[in-house]
Amino acid sequence: MRADYINPFISSLINTFETMLGCTLSRGQLYLKTGETQLHDVSGIIGLSGQAQGIVVLSLDRNVALRATSTLLMCETTEMSSDVVDAVGELTNMVAGGAKAQLHEYELSISLPGVIKGEGHEVCFPSDVTPICVPFTCEWGKLKIEVGLAEVRTLASTNATPALAAV
């Protein structure tokens, strides 16, 4: 899989935060996730399928999640309530939707978002998929995105099962 598939997710995330939240993101150095790395306090996760299969994880510091929710709802939010779950899910949905539009050659469709809570949680990918991680900072704190994507054509040609696909 071409490593530049990450670019649409990066631009979609930056664009979503800028337009929906009026929040400018500063991008850190991207890296391949080769071992275990803990995520931030709350993470949205969404599945992608079509001519490629993948997962997108958008992970936010508690403060970023609270401030993003407050901005979206135009109402101060100080607890990790169902409003925060909906806001994080919706932001993940927008990021995945924006990237999907740019990756039209893969004819991607996206699942419902799930939102993961729990101290020190992490999302692991199948060992034959190497996700790309990109950290960001903003005035509210830290966030990052992890994306693993495998072309279905690659899977078919290697006769691997979808879950064990090589990128």
Add this chain to the structure above:
Amino acid sequence: MRADYINPFISSLINTFETMLGCTLSRGQLYLKTGETQLHDVSGIIGLSGQAQGIVVLSLDRNVALRATSTLLMCETTEMSSDVVDAVGELTNMVAGGAKAQLHEYELSISLPGVIKGEGHEVCFPSDVTPICVPFTCEWGKLKIEVGLAEVRTLASTNATPALAAV
């Protein structure tokens, strides 16, 4: 959404454990997930899209995950290694794949599986989706499945965004 969409996931899970692991599951009472409920030690998550959008979470006790991995690999596994991640992801993939075949009217496609680790983690769904949870026990310990699914036709007719879809 019809509540009986859960049945294909239940039968697929029972069948997967029986045929792949020689492990007979005993089903508990299903319930609607209306609040926060912690999952077991390790959870596979997979996204569904097509004429419905959804998420499946298969959550396992540590011991169930280790014994399932040992059985699949025919090699004793005592640590939560990448082998366990692959095994839990593959089991989740099989459960979702089996259910997809029975829910052919929704023309579902499935994403890559992600595997969540972290003490006391939970997966929250958008507030307008009410997932169905089904607990199971087996000789190795406890496991459960959570499924949230929303018909795309319902979303379009209510003009809701996918992430905030009513079931």
